[in-house]
Amino acid sequence: MRLFSAGRPLRLRSGAAVAVAVGLLTAGLAAPALAADDPPQTDQLSVGAQTDQALPLGTDGGPAQALVLGVGIHHDNENFTVTDGRLTVDVSGLSGVAEVTWPDNCTPSGTNAVCDIPVVPTTGAHQVLLTVRAADGAEVGAQGRITYEATATGGPDGILTAPHDSYATTLTVGSGPDLAIAPLADIENARPGDERTIPFKVTNNGNESANGLTVTLYTSYGLTDLTQYDACTYTAPDTNAYPPTTTAHCTFDQELAPGDCFELPAPLKVRLSPHALAERLDIDVEPGNGAQDLDSRNDYTALQIRAENTADFSVTGDAISGAAGETATAELTFKNNGPAWVGHLGSGDPVAVVRLIVPTGTKVTGVPSGCYPHTLDGGYYPRPAGAPRYDCYLPYWVLEDTQRTLAFSVRVDTMVPGATGAVSIHPSFGEFGEYENTFDPDLTNNTAVLTVN
Numbered sequence: 001m002r003l004f005s006a007g008r009p010l011r012l013r014s015g016a017a018v019a020v021a022v023g024l025l026t027a028g029l030a031a032p033a034l035a036a037d038d039p040p041q042t043d044q045l046s047v048g049a050q051t052d053q054a055l056p057l058g059t060d061g062g063p064a065q066a067l068v069l070g071v072g073i074h075h076d077n078e079n080f081t082v083t084d085g086r087l088t089v090d091v092s093g094l095s096g097v098a099e100v101t102w103p104d105n106c107t108p109s110g111t112n113a114v115c116d117i118p119v120v121p122t123t124g125a126h127q128v129l130l131t132v133r134a135a136d137g138a139e140v141g142a143q144g145r146i147t148y149e150a151t152a153t154g155g156p157d158g159i160l161t162a163p164h165d166s167y168a169t170t171l172t173v174g175s176g177p178d179l180a181i182a183p184l185a186d187i188e189n190a191r192p193g194d195e196r197t198i199p200f201k202v203t204n205n206g207n208e209s210a211n212g213l214t215v216t217l218y219t220s221y222g223l224t225d226l227t228q229y230d231a232c233t234y235t236a237p238d239t240n241a242y243p244p245t246t247t248a249h250c251t252f253d254q255e256l257a258p259g260d261c262f263e264l265p266a267p268l269k270v271r272l273s274p275h276a277l278a279e280r281l282d283i284d285v286e287p288g289n290g291a292q293d294l295d296s297r298n299d300y301t302a303l304q305i306r307a308e309n310t311a312d313f314s315v316t317g318d319a320i321s322g323a324a325g326e327t328a329t330a331e332l333t334f335k336n337n338g339p340a341w342v343g344h345l346g347s348g349d350p351v352a353v354v355r356l357i358v359p360t361g362t363k364v365t366g367v368p369s370g371c372y373p374h375t376l377d378g379g380y381y382p383r384p385a386g387a388p389r390y391d392c393y394l395p396y397w398v399l400e401d402t403q404r405t406l407a408f409s410v411r412v413d414t415m416v417p418g419a420t421g422a423v424s425i426h427p428s429f430g431e432f433g434e435y436e437n438t439f440d441p442d443l444t445n446n447t448a449v450l451t452v453n
Contacts, residue, residue: 043077045160047087047148047167048124054174054294055098055134056207059258064134065207066101069169070126071115073150075160078122082154085117087128090147094135097144098171101131120152134173142173177256177287178206178294179213184283186304192276192339195225198268198303202285204256205298211255212288213262217248221341221399222276222307227269243343243397253288275400276307277340277439302346310441311400312337315354317423317448322412327365330408330450332356332392332423338400340439344428350393352437353426354406358388359452361416366409368392393428412452421450 049071058064071089075082091100092111102108106115106128115128130146146169150162182201190196204210219226221244228234232250256262270281281303286293293299314335320328334354336342342351357376358364365385367373373387374380381387392406425446427437440446 041156043075043080043082043155043160045073045075045082045085045120045150045152045155045162046124047150047162048072048074048126049146049148049167049169051168052170052172053132054178055132055138055171056178056205056294057134057138057140057173057175059207064136064138065205066131066133069130069132069146071128071130071148071169072124072126073117073152073162074121074124075152075155076122077155080154080156082120082152082160083118084153085120085127086151087115087117088149089113089115089128089130090149091144093145093147094171095144097135097138097142097173098132099135100146103129103131117152120154132171138173140173140175144171145169146171174294176206176208176292176294177204177210177258178298179203179210179256179285179287180205180295180298181283181285181301184301184303186306188306190272190276190305190307192272192274192307192309194307195269195271196305198270198281200264200268200283202256202262202299204258204260204262206294207258209255209257210287210291212251212253213256214286214288215248215250215252215264216284217246217250217268218280218282218284219246219248219270220279220281220343220345221245221397222273222279223270223281223305224273225269225271227264227266229265231265243341243345243399251288270305272305272307274339275309275341276305277309277311277342278345279305279307280345281305307340309340309439311340311342311439312442312445313352313425313437313440314442314445315423315425315448317421317450319451320410321453324412324415327409327411330410332406332408332448332450333403334394334406334425335403336398336400341398341400341402342439343397345397348396350396350428351398352394353428354392354394355422355424355426356390356392356406356408356450357422358390358410359416359419359421359450361412361414361419362421362452363411363413364390364408365411366407368406368408370394371406371408391426410450410452415453417453419452421452423448423450 056065106113117127148167152160232248285299316333318330322328371390371392374389
């Protein structure tokens with residue numbers, strides 16, 4: 001069952017996974033930040049290629065189908081210009097398994113070819129497109145390997161070399177259906193209340209027929225009015241561990257011969273609810289009758305649907321009192337005032353961090369779940385109690401009316417008249433990166449104070 005989170009198959013984050021993410025975030029906070037004028041003076045050249053690829057045989061004994069295998073190189077540090085990339089492709093491991101047709105930017109020599117990439121980007125683009133097909137006489141299950149090496153000019157030392165023998169693609173000869181969903185363009189600048197039609201189409205790119213297929217649709221919380229089909233059953237999670245979603249599981253008995261296409265009986269439509277913001281429609285297809293799909297990477301997609309909406313995060317502090325040696329409970333409250341909900345459905349990272357700077361003269365003796373101790377500048381603090389700062393990680397989703405109270409036990413050690421501690425909301429830099437919390441229209445209620453006596 002695929003749902004929402006990073007990686008494939010996509011699933012909702014469990015509590016354990018969120019705890020891991022929080023641990024990583026906590027460790028990240030302990031690392032010293034680099035100054036803006038002191039960029040890192042390192043760079044790394046990398047090869048981007050699929051680790052494995054199925055090669056279908058021909059249909060009804062005909063010639064084997066050709067596939068395009070994309071390969072590229074990129075480097076890490078955008079502060080350097082990297083040019084004269086040379087990708088060496090070694091296909092000696094494909095003997096008797098597969099054949100390769102070289103593109104124009106590659107110069108072959110025997111079982112090797114050197115491919116020229118004049119400008120090396122910092123993103124994983126595919127600059128080399130290899131055409132591969134199963135060799136004549138190759139049998140189902142036969143495997144071969146393509147290996148890659150790369151060099152380029154640039155970086156801190158003037159030349160970059162990809163790690164030796166660390167990149168390869170394994171090709172496996174296969175036979176069966178290969179259902180592929182047509183690419184879908186993400187939807188931007190939608191508005192709550194909009195109805196959108198999704199152009200859904202599946203093609204069998206394999207060399208055997210698919211005897212029926214299943215289609216599974218997952219809609220995030222801000223999507224509603226999913227088209228109803230007689231062949232589908234519709235369910236929702238029965239646990240509060242996941243954000244509310246709708247799942248449609250559909251079974252169709254239509255046979256898809258190689259090259260045939262399938263479309264749903266009626267256009268696939270969804271509507272954006274009043275609380276929509278960053279939504280997703282996940283689509284998964286599989287051949288029927290337990291058949292194995294040749295390449296499962298193209299039978300799944302996640303469509304991003306962004307709505308122009310806001311979610312007003314706020315935090316309130318507290319006022320406690322006590323004589324020296326006494327302990328009081330300080331309740332700090334986070335609230336999403338809506339109208340939108342917020343979910344980090346891809347990364348699973350917390351939607352925000354609530355931070356407490358402990359008032360002078362006091363010591364935290366009890367810490368709520370999900371809150372972690374730090375030094376004032378965000379460094380590592382060795383004990384749960386007594387830290388000068390605490391960062392509390394919210395779940396990876398909050399509904400449009402979520403409210404969460406964080407109860408700290410605070411001991412008054414020294415009477416300091418007018419002592420206050422700062423309470424504030426901070427982005428986790430998860431789903432929205434540097435634009436995290438730009439959906440919040442009012443930042444004045446993102447800070448508060450904890451007063452003592």
